[in-house]
Amino acid sequence: MAIPKFFVSYSRKDSEFVKKLVKELRDAKASLWLDSDLEPGVLWDSAIEKALNNCEGLLIILSEDSVSSINVQDEISFALDERKIIIPVLIKNCTIPFRIRRLQYIDLFSNYTFGLSKLMVALKLDIVADGNPFVEVNISKLSNLDPIRPNLPNIEEQSKPNLNQIEGIVNKEKIETFKIAPAQKERTIISKQKDMTSFQEGMSIFVFFLFVVAVCIGLWYGGKFTLSWIKGE
Template identity: 45%
Template sequence: MPDATEEVFFSYSRSDEALVLKIASALRRDGRHVWVDQIDIAKGARWDDEVEKALKASSCLLAILSPAAVASQNVMDEVSYALGEKKKVIPVLAKQCDIPFRLKRLQFVDFTGDYDRGYRELSAALDGGAAPPRRDDGVPPGASSRRTQQAVIGGAVVVVAAVAGYLVLGRPTPAPAPAPVVVAPPPPAVQPAPVVAKREPEPAPVAPPVQPAPVAPPPPAPPPVVAAAPPPAPVFVPPPAPAPMKQAVASDRQLTDFVHRYISTQNRSSPTDLVAFYADEVEYFNEKHATKAFILKDRLNFQRRWPEVDNRLAGPIDIDRSSGDGTAVLSYTIRYGVRSLERGDSKSGMARDELRVRPVDGQLLIVGQRQKILNAQAN
């Protein structure tokens, strides 16, 4: 279970806010406490005072790394403070960049490829469990293949040299027994499997050891070389990704449950949780290509204006699958009510909502939204 008392502080550049908001939203859904300046600084508060207060209160800092973040003095100052205070620091690679010297010796989480795998590794790191493989040489992902190839070639040369020497000198005499030939183990970054593969095409037949005889049989492959080969190192197998939805099209039950959960989240006045229902790009009312960051800002503004929301389903949910591409149009009527105690203002009425939803990576997400007010009144 996540540690609900641990405050996770996001240190990042504004150019990476889309990924930051996506990760923060997922962590909050998992029950973790996170702090993001765009969401958690109250309107009118001093930005630097709030950041300093949150940084001191946090027990873990996520350093979202990208070329812009590495060049940001604010991000590097926050990282230095967290390291100096002995806080947990987890580097998160958002975009390929030169990792700062002070972070090279720390385990990092890679989000430049598979998002789901990166999120699983981040959750494990926050729980203090297994972390991504350590890169002690400080080389960013994708830059170590050249060293691996050089190490494999070096290991192959050692084996070939040992076999050649054995063939030149001939088979050892019965007494005394020859000393085992010790083959130096390959460098730590190289697994021994390629070395064994080099010996498979040897033309000489491999015979079991025999007692010495007056007439020496054809020389077998030298047993000491085989005995000296180290056992294969265990291979890290990542946990399987969550199974996608088996259905290409969601069932009626899944679609109606989706609407009920969406309305319930609206009533909790939780913009961050509500944004999790949307795809990365949405036709959002009059916006043709709205991002999650845009939707989050819109929902935060609505919450500041109307802190209390009460939406209730007022009829059946109509489902239209005529598009044929897996998209379903969900139409329903709600009885809404909003109120602001601070302003002493409230409104209520009826509205017709329309959601276009589609399975994306095994999850139902909103790809389009419209609303028509049927009647409204000020209370």
């Protein structure tokens, strides 16, 4: 299997460190593209674009200077858009750019030797330990490490409805309906009780009114009868 060709994205302010790193990786047969290798007179923009298109992945050298570089940001955006393999390499403590923060990075800042061995494994290189027990012991733990392609969202998958979410919404509505139903039932019972009380009060008033009318009529007839009886005497 051919060794992947990686484009090295870095800040000019880190050139000394990057050139040393690239030399060590090339000594291990890494196929890397570095802009400092360009011949005089070559159009820089065209060469960068061609190299980015031809490479299989991007080796991003992370430092305070590189993360603030517009060129590095453009190169990261291109690699993400083209779904290139991306290997972030931390050489100085800095804030990792948001768009690649989910990718596992290789730390050369904390331990250069161990980080370099991990980077060589990620680049699928044949590592020569040169009698260094530290490298020999830790390489076995890194054998399953592979470069990670950016996990970008699939537009088609985003357009499909999420059945689990839909089912969750339906179940939530059922639960809310179940919670609301007893309260509505209780309010309905209270409303009916109020209506019944109002009806009973209305009937009581009506009966009392009829009673008063009956008493008045009785008194009127009684008075009239008494008056007639008195006159008849």
